[in-house]
Amino acid sequence: MAATKGSKPRIKPFRGPAGGWGSVRSLAEILPREHFPLEGMRELARQNKPDGFMCVSCAWAKPGEPHPAEFCEEGAKATAWELTKLRTTPEFFRDHSVTALREWRDYDLEQHGRLTHPLRYDAAADKYVACSWDEAFDAIAASLRPMDPKRVVFYSSGRTSLEASYMYGLMARMYGNQNLPDSSNMCHESTSVGLKAAIGVPVGTTQLKDFDECDAIFFFGQNVGSNSPRMLHDLRRVRKRGVEIITFNPLRERGLERFTDPQNPIEMATLQETGISTQYHQVKTGGDIAAMMGLAKFLIEWDDAAKAVGDPPVLDHHFIEQHTKDFHAFAEKVRASSWEEIEAESGLTRWALEQAARVYARSKAVLAIYGMGLTQHVKGVENVRMVVNLLLLRGNIGKPGAGPMPVRGHSNVQGQRTVGITEKTELAPVEKLKELYGFNPPTEKGLDTVETCQGIVDGSVRAFIGLGGNFLRAIPDTEKMETAWPRLDMTVHVATKLNRSHLFPGRQAYLLPCLGRIERDMQQSGPQAVSMEDSTSCIHGSLGKAEPASEYLLSEPAIVAALAKRLLPPNPRVDWDSWVEDYGRIRDAIEATYPDKFKDFNQRLFQPGGFWKGNKAAERIWETPSGKAEFLPPSGMSATGFTDKGGQYRLMTLRSNDQFNTTIYGYHDRFRGVKGTRDVLFMNAEDMMQEGLREGDVVTLEGASQDGRVRRRPGLIATVYNIPRGCLGAYYPECNVLIPIEHHAEESHVPAAKSVPVTISRAS
Structure with a gap:
């Protein structure tokens, strides 16, 4: 399969409402494209229900009394994306080099289907080749053991369950670091x-x-x-x-x-x-x-x-x-x-x-x-x-x-932080982990996302382990990071589908396919459920029942446990095998670590509407240094962090109606009237006139930065949109190339993707 071409771009105002027949037509188009199976329709009926599975996309709250169809258009797309019958097998990689695959679009890479086998990167052939699970785990552990733990990063995606997240954070700390960046660093830190x-x-x-x-x-x-x-x-x-x-x-x-x-x-x-x-x-x-x-x-x-x-x-x-x-x-x-x-x-x-x-x-x-x-x-x-x-x-x-x-x-980006995925010692239960597991957890602050990027560029980070996600595509400064990434000694990605992050392997690289949340997870004690936390701090159980995409897939908890057993010295207080046999034992460990938040965790796992973990501020108990809620005046009126100049605009990056984060479901942003392309620049009509542009002109954006590095995004179609003067809109992640690593929120280090200083020039 070659990289497909988009349909002829069309930009025309959308007159309809959100929802309605537009949502129905959108699903009618995507489900056949994913070869969505009959069992998938049964799974949609279980989506976000108290005894079903939690949506793999957004973290919006799940009601105790759900609608007959408790899924939205985007959630149904995410389910179809995961339960697709399309497959990316070892035969696919025999026919395509990694370098050649870099020419594919994000959509085409993931649309090819679910990964089926563990894979090792063969640098001589520039291809991924199939390997056994044991070979992968042994090689990864053998490479990581002699490394300085401070130079290894353990990233996790926001869809990873509470169970896998808890194990992952514990493994990293027992290995010797708190380099635990996650999706929060990119959005709500x-x-x-x-x-x-x-x-x-x-x-x-x-x-x-x-x-x-x-x-x-x-x-x-x-x-x-x-x-x-x-x-x-x-x-x-x-x-x-x-x-x-x-x-x-x-x-x-x-x-x-x-x-x-x-x-x-x-x-x-x-x-x-x-x-x-x-x-x-x-x-x-x-x-x-x-x-x-x-x-x-x-x-x-x-x-x-x-x-x-x-x-x-x-x-x-x-x-x-x-x-x-x-x-x-x-x-x-x-x-x-x-x-x-x-x-x-x-x-x-x-x-x-x-x-x-x-x-x-x-x-x-x-x-x-x-x-x-x-x-x-x-x-x-x-x-x-x-x-x-x-x-x-x-x-x-x-x-x-x-x-x-x-x-x-x-879907679980907030929950990961609750169970210890954090680079900050003050947010980690250090003393409790020491008491429960008999080791001295690190107390030195770990690396967040921005610091990880800086460490990869300057060479201080030597290995990257990714539990899900598409880190290299989600982060800023795309060209700079893609240049630096292959210099890593080791890259490991746990994933369900191929994405662009996988196409920049380190000197050693492994691609480990995992079960999706909607799929049946059968372990020694029987089928397993996992859990996650929604935006309103409610915890929900999730039980997958769909047939796994391949017999060779492992669950995320099983992958973490297998790596931990090889990487870490034996610890009689941590029985990784027992945890994988029965995830209820992981939840018991979470409850023991956070008794105030997870009391009776297993008993409440499938409580309709989830169970609330509690919130002191909601009770007007203020756990601040002063013991009160603090009025904190702003330092100025602008949130951009830069001074506007003549000819300079404020660019905000946007998601389309046909994507979730870095996952692109298609090239139709229905609500903004865009079809067949993502190369669009939304502009105020007066700004277009001032720039001498007409509807459909192709332009280049150039990022303004202090480091002297030229950052450009060519090939954008200028179109009139209802947006304030001086402001521009364009799609994420395609315009991440314009955002310097250093352009981030003060204190939180969140990439400042909603106000990027840029200028416009005509395409050459």
Whole structure:
């Protein structure tokens, strides 16, 4: 099979709603393309159900009383992608060199099908060749044992189960390091850092039930229609009871505008729609701090005026006095901020911000929902802290229907951190691990994603073990990283399908195929279930029943255990074989390590709606140094971290309707009207006119950086889109090439992919 070509590109505005017949047609197209089996239809009926399996894509919460079809268009695509009948066998690699495969598109690599056999890279032939599991494990361990552990990285994807994640983190620490970067480093680490500093917990305080208690929702930088479509049912429900939804987002995204429920026969038959946002404010990318400062300025000055004349207060002064610290310093900074600066940086008028502030002022319980549109900026942590500042003004944390609700990406990315996948000693249960397993865990901070990239470039990192994911494609500075990657002594990837990361092998390289979550995992004690944590801190069990793609696949826990037994000296307190025989014993170990979060873990595994691990801030217990929730003023109005210059734009990278993270399902971004291509640059009409561009002109983006390295992304089709002036949109991961490794969030090190300084030139 040669790399396929996309259909002729077509860009035409989409007029329909999110959901509706568009979703039905999209699934009708993808299921036959994946040769989706009959058993797959049975599996879809089990998706996100209390006794079924958890979706392998997004981390949105799973209700205790699910819909008949508790999957969305994107989730069904993910299931079809995993249960495809297409296969990538050793014969495929006999016909294709690794170098030749680098010319294939991301879509074509993964579309070829599931990996079936363990593989070793043969450098002389430049091909992957089949090997036995024992050969792979023995060789990997033999290479890693003499290495300095500090020079080895253990990365894990956000879809890895709690069980495999716990084992993986324990293996890394017993080996001698905390180099445990994961997907959080690329997306919501700004949340973990920002919320922890402000309210004492690194996660949101809200649950699904809060949708039934809120009377307003403020939405920041999250594209629900493409990234977590099942939330549209919750948003539709609150709109039906009159809840106002105030949206701040640079692009007009259809899922935040209107929705037709595909499971409602009347809506489908009559083409009815539910409006989602009651106000839609197109903030400049990087302008959310300014927008929230504007809201706070109205609230504080209205409160000042009310106090002066003896009217009822606008702010919750009792809550502020009892539960917060440094309100007065924050309020003074807000009062001193000028409307000219707020309007210029946010891109919004004072009148527009006033309308939003009035909704906030009259609402008794406000949910603040946000995504990577806030976290992936140089000042991403300050964005998160501003969300908290806004909520604290009226006591909107720790009461029903109120609080921060960060929307995580991959299905267990939050849960991995809960069970020890972290490079930070303060987040790891070091003393408990020492007590349980009789070894001295490392206390030196490990490498995060950005530091891993820097270490690969400078040569200080010598080996990379990847438990899932497509790390090399997901990270910034694509060309620089692809050049450095083959200099690694060892690369190991645990995966279900071939992806671009696998095509840059180290001097020794292994590709280890694993079971997917939806597949039957049969071990000595019988079929095994795994678990994961959703965005609202609820833990769910997941049981796969589908026929495995190959008899040669191993589960992730089995792969981790087999490697650990060879890599580590014997430890009588860790029976890796016993854990693989019965995953319930892994859960017992997790419970022993985190008794406060996982009490009666096995007994509650399949509790409908999951079981909540608890959250001190939701109880208004603030585990901060001061013992109170902290008002933390921002350092400035812009989250971009750079100064705008003439001819320079703010680029934000985007996901399409036909992808999940780095996985591309197709070349149709329905909601944005794009078909047959991903080489698109979304531009404001006035900016196009200023640049002398016409619809369809092909341009090159050039990244602005301080290191003197030229970063270019040619071949982009300029098209008019509803986006603020000075801002551009283009697809991730194709435009990662424009993001320097050093362009990341302060404190959290999240790549700042939502505000990248670029210039435009015509294609040569």
